Amino acid sequence: MNDPFFFGYGSLVNTATHDFRQIRLARARGWRRAWRHTDLRPVSFLTAVPDNDCTIDGVIAAVPGADWLALDEREHAYDRIAASAQIDHDAPHPLDIAIYAIPSDRHRPPSDASPILMSYLECVLQGYLHRFGVEGVTGFVATTDGWEAPILDDRAMPRYPRHQVLAAEERTMVRDVLTDAGARILMSLA
Template identity: 45%
Template sequence: MQDPYFFGYGSLVNAATHAYTTTHPAQLTGWKRVWRHTSLRELAFLSVTPADGFQIDGLVAEVPNSDWHALDLRETGYFRSRLPETSLTHGAGAVDVHMYQTHPEHLAPPDQPHPILLSYLDVVVQGFLRVFGEDGVEQFFDTTDGWAAPILNDRVNPLYPRHQVLTPQETELVDSHLADRKVHFILA
């Protein structure tokens, strides 16, 4: 039996943050990314929600020997579910693909916005740039809701455990898209 795959739509698109080497660009139809505020932590989670007429880019990667343990630990706060084949396009062939998303029962009240961690967002954008180019980065921002949340600027002392060093051009790309959305920054 062939090993399963996961579909990553955020930091998992950045292959520098994990050891899963068999990867393929992918598109998921009928879903949209969203920043979620949950009772599980003070920072926003990047998640997905069903959305007719939308498509998001991401990455599928093989999970060798069906060993989900390390990935489930990394994705604490999310639940994993199998995706229907009809909603996903990728080059891995006929494989089972799972996706992580936040638990609806953990959603925080809408009046309690949690900040988006900039070092996490930097990792996500770097991954999209490497896999999909600048157009992919633009689509990431355009197909993600929740930019009204403040951005916690932790670039000097990154809080995200899998943070990456960005080039000046990558930093400028992130900052430019955030400026377009007129986000509110707070310092770490």
């Protein structure tokens, strides 16, 4: 039996945040990313939302032995959705691929009470920079809605459990991306 795969479009693109292997670049047709909040988590984060006119870059990786337990726990606010027919990849044979998305009736726009964590956003952008280069970061921004969301600068005491240390040039890239997107940064009081 072949292992199933997941399509990662956010922090899962940054392979320093997980132990899944057999990573391949991929594209999801009919999906767009959005910054959203759900009552299942205290802060806002990315979800995939249906959009017939959009394609998003990401990665696919095998889930050995179809043991979804750890990944489902990590992605506990999401539903795992079959998406094989929407994922383009270079594997030599068809794959069983799932994408994680918050159910449409369970999310809403971020607010000051539920901001995006800078430590999460930096992790995502670092992953895109390493996998897709500067063009991939630009594409990420263009295919993600919700840049008006508040971003909590928690870098001094990162709240995202899988945060990564960014090199100086990566931090400059993040600053430039957020400036270009017109993002609103909230300073952490912690």
